[in-house]
Amino acid sequence: MSNHLLWRALSRADIPAVARLLDESERVDETSEHYDAADLAEELDDETLDLATDSVAVFDGQELIGMGVVRVRGLVRDVHVVELWGTVHPGYRGEGVGRGILARQLHRAAALHAERHPDVAGRIVVRPYDHCPDHVRLVRAAGLTPLRHWFDMERDLSDPLPDVPPLAHDLEAVPYSAARDGELRLVYNNAFAASFGAVEQDREGWAQWFTGSRAFRPDLSRLVLHDGRVVAFLLSYFYEADAVADGHQEGWIGQVGTLPDFRRRGIGTTLIGQALHAYRQAGFSRAVLDVDGESDIGGLCIYSRLGFRVARKRTSFVRVLPVR
Ligand SMILES: CC(C)(COP(=O)(O)OP(=O)(O)OC[C@H]1O[C@@H](n2cnc3c(N)ncnc32)[C@H](O)[C@@H]1OP(=O)(O)O)[C@@H](O)C(=O)NCCC(=O)NCCS
Incomplete structure (x- = not known):
């Protein structure tokens, strides 16, 4: 050297x-x-x-x-x-x-x-x-x-988008609101408790890397409520520097989670489907995310079904x- x-x-x-x-x-x-x-x-x-x-x-x-x-x-x-x-x-x-x-x-x-x-x-x-x-x-x-x-996955939003299945009648999708941010952090910690590599977030970490980060897009993020409580969420981000560098306006699905008792009722599929439509509406050309390539609970499988393809792999x- x-x-x-x-x-x-x-x-x-x-x-x-x-x-x-x-x-x-x-x-x-x-x-x-x-x-x-x-x-x-x-x-x-x-x-x-x-x-x-x-x-x-x-x-x-x-x-x-x-x-x-x-x-x-x-x-x-x-x-x-x-x-x-x-x-x-x-x-x-x-x-x-x-x-x-x-x-x-x-x-x-x-x-x-x-x-x-x-x-x-x-x-x-x-x-x-x-x-x-x-x-x-x-x-x-x-x-x-x-x-x-x-896996880094990408989905071209100019390809036909899937129809979004409606949620069950006891569930309601609403926009992200700052008033629910404290509750959302706890729901995130619960939903990702068993996910490999996800660490529990305290208030500071949550504010730094999640809903307080400058890339967070509250307008493209959704919560699902049951009896007035958050049971699922999808959080979106937009990275200006990526758009400047490669010319693609990308909607980044940062985290999607459903509380364990509410899984396999189609909530995750609906949230991601809604996000794809919202991203296209916002003028984005691609949806992107990164996902655990070995998880056995859904993420990869839902994304593949909704048209995402693996763009890059990391270990x-x-x-x-x-x-x-
Ligand atoms: C991934 C996750 C968001 C799916 O939420 P969900 O509301 O259960 O999603 P859906 O009901 O639309 O499930 C869609 C498909 O995922 C798969 N899936 C979901 N949960 C599963 C489980 N526990 N075991 C096996 N497959 C599962 C199934 O293929 C399911 O389709 P099917 O019910 O028709 O077989 C949820 O499991 C979760 O919060 N996991 C922990 C956090 C995480 O890994 N997030 C994704 C990476 S950011």
Whole structure:
């Protein structure tokens, strides 16, 4: 590895440089994920992330050529999940920069686990795309092992849309309303309690990543009520930077969930069908989402039935940290 490179933590002032670096990486990696400076400010400048300890930046002179972040999301149920995210400029790949970043991230992730939750098992997670072999090789070489597959799915909204089956007479679909946001968070936690990789959300996490995020589209999000209580929901998001980069206005189905007692009554199918029509009405050309490729409770099956196709695959590679 070049020994003239400067290694330090990221700072808020680096955000424009991170945006440029991610842009350079995306030209090669083609993950379809784009970030503008405002997205990155939301991603990197929040209270749950301490950049001074939980990030690494690599500079060649003034240029940021690599970065990595270590992040804990949500509350701990039975496992403490620590996620790693990062990239290396395509012009500097194959020179050990990624190895150096990942080694620092793994070290920090283990320390975070030991500091915060030594009494439960920890799981360090990296999710490279399957079509980025360098990234996959890197995490394998560090001894992480593949655990789970995830699919990015897309549906072209210019193709005929399915008819939306009506809900049963005891159920009512209503628009998202902020007045129900606290209840919705608890319903989300309940609906996703058994879903692999979903962590319980506290108020801060919910506000940061779900209905308080700048991409959230309340007007395209729906709740289903039974006896005045929320029993199912679909939350939509729109990422401006993706639209600017690839010209597609995409409606992102971020989360769809039905409480266990209300499943298999067609609610999920109706919510997704309604969302497809609403997205087309809003002028979007595609509906997109990412889904657990191995879940045995529905998501993948409903999406395939409604015309979604797998666009990309990624794999969770993990290192398990023992209980101390
Ligand atoms: C996925 C989910 C939203 C489906 O909600 P739902 O209201 O049950 O959806 P539907 O009644 O329209 O079910 C549609 C199909 O999904 C499949 N399905 C739903 N629940 C299932 C279960 N428990 N076991 C097996 N298949 C299931 C079936 O194929 C079902 O069609 P069928 O009843 O005609 O066989 C719900 O199971 C859920 O909240 N899961 C946890 C969260 C999650 O995984 N969300 C999706 C990823 S974001």
